[in-house]
Each structure stands twice: as structure tokens, then as C-alpha cells.
Amino acid sequence: MSTKSDRRSFLKNATLLAGGAFSAQSIFNQAYGAIFEDLSAKYNAFSPSELAVQEDYWSTIQQAYSASSAPVLNLNNGGVSPSPMLVQQAVERYNQLSNQGPSYYMWRILDQGREPLRERLAALAGADPEEIAINRNATEALNTVIYGLDLSSGDEVIGCHYDYGNMMQAWRQRQEREGIVYKQLDFEFPIEDDDFIVQAYKEAITDKTKIIHVTHVINWIGQIMPVQKICRMAHEHGIEVIVDGAHSFGLLDFKIPDLEGDYFGTSLHKYLSAPIGSGMLWIKKEKISKVWPLLCNGQPKSENIRKFESLGTRSFPIEQGIGEALNFHNGIGAKRKEERVRYLKNYWAEKALKIPGVKVHTSLKAPYSCAIAGVSVAGMTPKDLETNLFSRFQIHTVAIPYRSLSCVRVSPHVYTRPSDLDKFVRALGILAAEHATQNMEEKGA
Template identity: 85%
Template sequence: MSLKPSRRSFLRRATILAGGAFSAQSIFNQTYGSVFDDLAAKYSGIAPADLAYDEDYWSVIQQGYTASSAPVLNLNNGGVSPSPLVVQQAVERYGQLSNQGPSYYMWKILDQGREPLREKLALLGGADPEEIAINRNATEALNSIIFGLDLNRGDEVIGCYFDYGNMMHAWHQRAKREGIVYKQLSFDFPIEDDDMIVQAYREAITEKTKIIHVTHVINWIGQIMPVKKICQMAHERGIEVIVDGAHSFGLLDFKIPELEGDYFGTSLHKYLSAPIGSGMLWIKKEKISKVWPLLSNGDPQSGNIRKFESIGTRSFPIEQGIGEALNFHNAIGAKRKEERVRYLKNYWAEKALEIPGVKLHASLKAPYSCAIAGVSVAGMSPKELENSLMSRFQIHTVAIPYRNLDCVRVSPHIYTSLSDLDRFVKALSILAAENANFDMGGKGA
């Protein structure tokens, strides 16, 4: 008997698959539907802040990530987060389907999944689906806005030196090419005073200021910026605000319109754990028509958010994977996720503070920090610390030798266990002790 599927059975299977991540046949429903139903019943009524400490609950979540058992401990989830297994399976499954006949399965079947995905992303973000465009990352989303807004020579844009590098590069390019004025503020983070930050932006404003660019969660060391207060202050002066939400969407429990910004961009492959190379753009509906798309479109001044999706052939399997990531995220709950990741950050950070020679570069207070923190060891450069953690302890972090920051960035995720963080703290203790001995003339003994 031939094991090769018949044309009829394959087409029937393709039709089921095309139901997508939001159908009863989703990979998440097939794999975890009953598991999460049982969790929901067992932990109903428990406050997210209390559930953050329940290792039995989170051990189930951890098992959904293949990264939870990887030999290398990944503490750079602020760069790119690994996806749960169901997301990986979705990308693989729909990739295989596409390759049975790419132009047919991609454009005729899988393309039908984009509008349901737009609706689910909008629901998570508390936005109108007609304000949501799906793209590849925060850089693409925010560059669409930065290069899409009409500005004249001499118009001013205010940002800060701790915005993401690609965003700063984009503004510098506009300044160099078109003569706009790009002003950047400097801060000594961590800061536990919203008014101090807002006042810095306020004092930088002149009659020529048109745009403020603000990062919701500073990628370098995790400072949560008072975005809503900055937006309110800016709008009182007729200034628009672009919000970089690369590190906040899928991590913090908020709705995009509540920030009161005009434009918002994010990467979905960070704390939402969507496939690598996925992002989202939000523009307030009445402002869509004034923003030119980054890539050409037949009607570039239309009010249709889809004009920002004219990128040619794109990855439909990745879009299906985003849907499965949303299923996984929503089954946990945004507030539960935020509280757990903040607890993990504080768990290791509080222990690290007790180690002589170790310095923390982040706040421990909830309004100012969640997942990301910087840490340094006396006597070691950031790169030396990063390399030692990896080569000796198989712990992946990233060095931040930037301006007045000299640290490594540490960012756990919901699949990170307490034993993982104990391993990291032990490594810090060993390195701090060795360098203390070296400084005292012990030559590392």
C-alpha cells in the first residue's frame, strides 16, 4: 500500500490547516487546550501578583518552551525570545504546506489568515483592527513612521541617547539628508521619578518641535518610561509622539491607545514569543493618510493601514506562527506574564545586590522596571563579563558598553526557572570573588 497521500486527502488536510491559528484545529488547541483549561480552573481567582510565585503553575508553562531545556541558559530574551514549541511547529507545518505549491497555498489559502490575525493583534493591543499593520520587526514599523512623516528643514525632533540604535540612525539620516534638527536627551538611569523625565522633554521643546520619539522600555537596561505623561505634555503643545514599544508589547499589561501616543511600533519576536522576524505597526486612524509608506504603494496617501504591508512576497508561515504565539500568550494572561517576569528579574537582582563587587543597573520598583536589568562586576569590562559567563558557565547575556552604562543586560522570560537564575547568581559570585582577589594582588587565586 502506498504511503503517499492522495490528492483528495491532501487537499482536505490543506483546507483544515488553512483554518489557521484561530480555529478549533489550531496547533495550540490540539496540544494544550485541555492543559490550559485545567490550569484556568485550578488557579481561578488567584491574583497575578500571587501567582507569580507559584512554581507548579509556571513549571507547566516552562515545558511549552524547548529553550527551557537547552544547554545554554539564554538570559538575552530582550534581544530575541525563543518561541514555544507550538509556534515552531506552526511555522514548520505551514512552510511545508506552502512548498507543495507556493503561489497557490500562500496567496489563495494562507493569505486568508491575515485578517483574523490583524483582529487578534488589535484585540490584544486594545486597538481598532484598521489601525494595525503586520510587518517584520520594530525597526520596519518605526522606520515607516520616521521616514513617512512630512517634515521640513529646521523642524525639530526630540529623542534620547538611549532610544534603540536603528531609530537613532533613521533620525540622523533624515537630519543629514533633509536638514531637520534631531535633538537627543541624556539620562542617568535608573530613574525613579517620572516628573524628572517628563521635565527633561518639556525643557527641550521649542516652537520648532514637531515630534517626540520615546521608547516605552529602554532596551539597554529596562527603564520603563512615563510614556503617557510625556504624550499628554506633548499634545498640550501640539506635538506628536512616536512610541517604540519593542520591549513592552507582550510583556507589560497595557492597551496601546491608553499610552496616548500617535504612532506605535513593536517587534513580536521578543516577549510575545512570536516567530523571529515578526512585528507590528499601529497608527491612530485619523493619521494614517498623512504617513507615506516606507515601500511603494499604489495609493500612498490612502487611509488604509494595509498600505504599509506592501512588501512583496512575505512569510505566511510566520504569520500563522504569530497566531499560535497569541494563543499561548492569551492562555496565560498579560498581567500574569508581566508579574511573573518582574518577579524573576527581582529574584536574581536582589540576590546579586548582596554580592560584594556586583552592581545593579535597574530599579527594583514595579513602575520603573520589569524584565530587563543591567549588572556589572567590579574589575571586569562588560565584554569580559559577557564572555566569561558564556565560556565558563554557558550563560548568554549581552554586553552594554554604551555612554554612561557599563554592564551586561540580563533579561529572563517565563520559561526561565529559579534554578536557572540561581545558576546565574552563582556565576556572578564566582566572578566577583575572583576579581576581588585579583585586585588585592592575588592574581586571580
């Protein structure tokens, strides 16, 4: 009797879990519903920029992340952001459920949660749900488009030397295999002139140009590119635009169609804080049929966006954990999140600029950067700086020794405290002073 009762109880709970992220039984509602209601009532009168400096509000957000109390200070959220604990808990619950009977619970229970998830992602994106495909990361999303578009030998694609590495490699592979022409622009960032950037792409266009590939936020250095202006210019010349939104979606407050691109791919495990290994593809509805799926599908020329989800067996727990990340993100609000993270970036960068021997390689003006900034210390290579920050101060950054860039990339998140950034600035000061003294001694010798 007890066994049958336990089984009925488990099946009931499994059904609730399957749609739980968007129901009253969601982990977010249970753990944070009342808390966010209280925060909203208390801070509703604050504008996003005013709220950005209200530490009492953000301390609640910080406590939701286990990373906020980790022994290592993570300032490489631009690589992969940690998830709030409720997202981690959701993935664990769905994983436990799946392992009770994988083929049943994954395909017949959890798989039913994809359509509500598609609708919620579309709402955040400002898009039609029929334009949204759920996948594993920006590389998969954008490679789907890069390899899925019909191009012929001699057709030109314009990109930039500062696009993401996997995207550049994908275009180079098409160039090597099919004879397309892949042209890359060079820039000296930071640039605080949209028209200069747009003009550079315009001047590269010829009558053979078919595609412009543009990165919304340059991952190397944090430059925000004038995507909408580039798209409008490109469309005037009959050229399609692929937008890499890996570092913008879930951070900047925008709607994908407002960028006016034709294709958009992103990783959800960056600033949306969704489970690691989650991504999203957006294709303008009337263009879906012309894109071949990256993986085989029975109807490759279909107008159905789901043809891009033919992945076979996937991680349903990760996929469904995205829902709780959306709940948490929406509980904060997109514009509030953007203003807070930009405030944190400027908080440390403005202090760092006052340290002799320290250089910031990113614009601090709002239209041109948000979370990511590059910093260097005179006399230290990027790898030396990264290594010293980690080994001596337990601060994780990433070295960027790439083309004209020579710095470490720093990217805080909503769980980062100003006191954490004070620690980082102190470390920069110590290292800069040490190397200034060392340089003086070497000159004296």
C-alpha cells in the same frame, strides 16, 4: 484512486491550516487546550502577583519551550525570545504547505489568514483592526513612520541617547539628507521620578518641535518610561509622539491607545514569543493618510492601514505562526505574564545586590522596570563579564558598554526557572570573588 484521495485529503487539511490558529483545529487547542483549562480551574483564585511564585503552574509553561532544556542558559530574551514548540511546529507546517505550490498556497490560502490575525492582534492591543499593520520587526514599523512623516528643514525632533540604535540612525539620516534638527536628551538611569523625565522632554521643546520619539522600555537597561505622561504633555504643545514598544508589547499589561501616542511599533518575536522576524505597526486611524509607506504603494496617501504591508513576497509561515503565539500568550494572560517575569528579574537581582563587588544598574520597583536589568562586577569590563559567563558557565547575556552604562543586560522569560537564576547568581559570586582576590594581590604586589 489513492493519489486523488490523498490530494483531496491534503486540500482539506490545507484549508484547515489556513485558519487553524483561531479554530478548534489549532495546534494550541490540540496540545494545550485541556491543560490550560485545568490550570485555570486550579489557579483561578490567585491574583497575578500571587501566581507569580507558584512554581507548579509555571513548570507547565516552561515545558512548552524547547529553550528550557537547551545546553545554554539564555538570559538575553530582550534580544530575541525563543518561541514555544507549538509556534515552531506551526511555522514548520505552514512552510511545508507553502512548498507544495508556493504561489498557490501562499497567495490563495495562507494570505487569507492575515485578516483574522489582524483582528486578534488588535484585540490584544486594544485597538481597531484598521489601525494595525503586520510586518517584520520594530525597526521596519518605526522606520515606516520616521521616514513617512512630512518634515521640513529646520523642523525639530526630540529623542533620547538611549533610544534604540536603528531609530537614532534613522533620525540622523533624515537630519543629514533633509536638514531636520534631531535633538537627543541624556539621562542617568535608573530614574524613579516620572516628573523629572517628563520635564526633561518639556524643556527641550521649541516652537519648531514637531515630533517626540520615546522608547517605552529602554532596551539598554530596562527603564520603563512614563509614556502616557510624555504624550499628554506633548499634545498640550501640539506635538505628535512616536512610541517604540519593542520591549513592552507582549510583556507589560497595557493597551496601545491608553498610552495616548500617535504611532507605535513593536517586534512580536520578543516577549510575545512569536516567530523570529515578525512585527506590528499601529497608527491612530485619523493619521494613517498622512504617513507615506516605507515601500511603494499605488495609493500612498490612502487611509487604508494595509498600504504599509506592500512587502511583496514575504514569509507567510512566519506570519501565520504569530496566531499560535497569541493563543499561548492569551492562555497565560498578560498581567500574569508581566508579574511572573518581573518576579524573576527581582529574584536574581535582589540576590546579586548582596554580593560584594556586584552592582545592579536598574530600578527594582514595579513602575520602572520589568524584565530587563543591568549588572556589573567590579574590575570586569562588560565584554569580559559576558565572555566569562558564557565560556565558563554557559550563560548567555549581552554586554552593554554604552555611554554612561557599563554592564551586561540580563532578561529572563516565562520559561526561565528560579534554579536557572540561582546558577547565574552563583556565577556572579564566583567572578566577583575572583576579581576581588586579584585586586588584593595586585595591590599587595
